[in-house]
Amino acid sequence: MTSYTVRVSREEPWWVAVVSGLPGAATEARRLSQLETEVRDLIAGLTDSDEDAFELDWTYDLPPELARPVREFVEARTRRQTAERDYAVAQEQAVNALTAEHVSVRDAAELLGLSNEPSPRSDRSRGQPAGDGSHCGTLAS
16 A cells, blocks of 8 residues: 655644645645545545545654654653553452452452452543552552
8 A cells, every 4th residue: 555654734824734755745724633634635636546545654843842742742641551551461460369369359459459449441441540559558578
């Protein structure tokens, strides 16, 4: 499948998209959410192809005062997602280890500070990690 690189920049009040490798392939939209439709329509018209016959690789050229906070946010979001996955794995391993030793699920949940909380799936859907550990004590070795 053919792939096109699309460079997006902000030219107030427009989002401007330029497609690399296609002469004259530039379009604009007032809202970023409208840009993909505009770009696909443009490429399809210039190449006489269907709008779903190619892939788009997006590159955003933002001024430094915008690029830095956006980059920091994306990095923080990635760290949070990694931490949530690690948390879920650790939770599952701890519950499995406890229940394998005949600790009830209820007691395992209490020990891990997970009692009386919604399931991890519903917590993650609200963007919160499951269980805050507030019921946990210090484990003796």
